[in-house]
Amino acid sequence: MTVNDIKKLLDAKILCGEEYAEREVHTACGSDMMSDVLAFVKDQSVLLTGLCNPQAVRTAEMMDIVCIVFVRGKMPDESIIELAEEREIVLMSTDMRMFPACGILYENGLRGGVDN
Amino acid sequence: MSDTIKLHYTVSPDDFTRAGEASGDVKSKLKKMGVSPEAVRKVAIAMYEGEINMVIHADGGDIDVEISEDDITMILADKGPGIADIEKAMQAGWSTAPDNIRSLGFGAGMGLPNMKKYSDDMKIETELGVGTTVTMKVNM
Numbered sequence: 343m344t345v346n347d348i349k350k351l352l353d354a355k356i357l358c359g360e361e362y363a364e365r366e367v368h369t370a371c372g373s374d375m376m377s378d379v380l381a382f383v384k385d386q387s388v389l390l391t392g393l394c395n396p397q398a399v400r401t402a403e404m405m406d407i408v409c410i411v412f413v414r415g416k417m418p419d420e421s422i423i424e425l426a427e428e429r430e431i432v433l434m435s436t437d438m439r440m441f442p443a444c445g446i447l448y449e450n451g452l453r454g455g456v457d458n
Numbered sequence: 459m460s461d462t463i464k465l466h467y468t469v470s471p472d473d474f475t476r477a478g479e480a481s482g483d484v485k486s487k488l489k490k491m492g493v494s495p496e497a498v499r500k501v502a503i504a505m506y507e508g509e510i511n512m513v514i515h516a517d518g519g520d521i522d523v524e525i526s527e528d529d530i531t532m533i534l535a536d537k538g539p540g541i542a543d544i545e546k547a548m549q550a551g552w553s554t555a556p557d558n559i560r561s562l563g564f565g566a567g568m569g570l571p572n573m574k575k576y577s578d579d580m581k582i583e584t585e586l587g588v589g590t591t592v593t594m595k596v597n598m
Binding site for chain 2: 374375376377378380381383391393395396397398400401403404405406421429
């Protein structure tokens with residue numbers, strides 16, 4: 343699945359990183375708690391979160407996460423978008439809530455990507 | 459890379475938006491040096507959790523990073539309240555972070571467990587009312 347596929351499936355709007363839309367995404371995780379995200383290393387992952395602050399981008403940076411989807415219509419401010427642009431991380435926003443957003447991606451073949 | 463490379467960072471207190479700057483900088487430096495992606499990620503995550511802890515619990519502090527041929531050592535020193543019960547602090551899910559921190563995405567009680575998980579060696583020296591020094595090592 344590509345970043346662009348995720349955008350279409352979640353009816354999301356890309357806020358930055360449009361040029362990386364064809365990047366492959368292999369795994370996903372959904373959480374508002376960043377330490378829970380940091381607990382499991384995943385490969386080329388997308389992060390779904392309702393946390394709309396710079397630490398969502400920092401967490402993605404440390405984990406090599408390729409894309410962040412803000413759920414529940416959350417919109418990051420300009421400073422967050424700038425940080426993501428510098429780090430080459432795609433940001434998008436969807437009106438969907440966390441559960442259906444994760445469900446749709448799972449249904450379309452994306453998995454959690456951790457053994458334990 | 460024969461000589462040890464030393465880096466120093468000051469973590470500013472109460473500036474949650476900037477927490478992670480030091481870890482991000484170390485990450486990009488290690489990447490440029492050609493360190494393996496796995497080691498880079500371990501260092502980045504362990505140090506980032508430590509940096510967040512310093513902002514949440516200890517009014518910031520100092521981080522020294524030493525990069526040698528064999529390993530990367532991170533020394534995180536603060537003059538915060540100290541850790542009363544290290545055993546509890548190491549338990550996943552146990553947290554003393556205030557509620558407002560949870561709305562910022564942290565305080566789930568995973569900080570120290572994650573730091574231990576991603577470092578190959580971790581040592582905590584702490585004294586109540588004096589401060590805490592965490593030393594973490596990641597092998598190349």
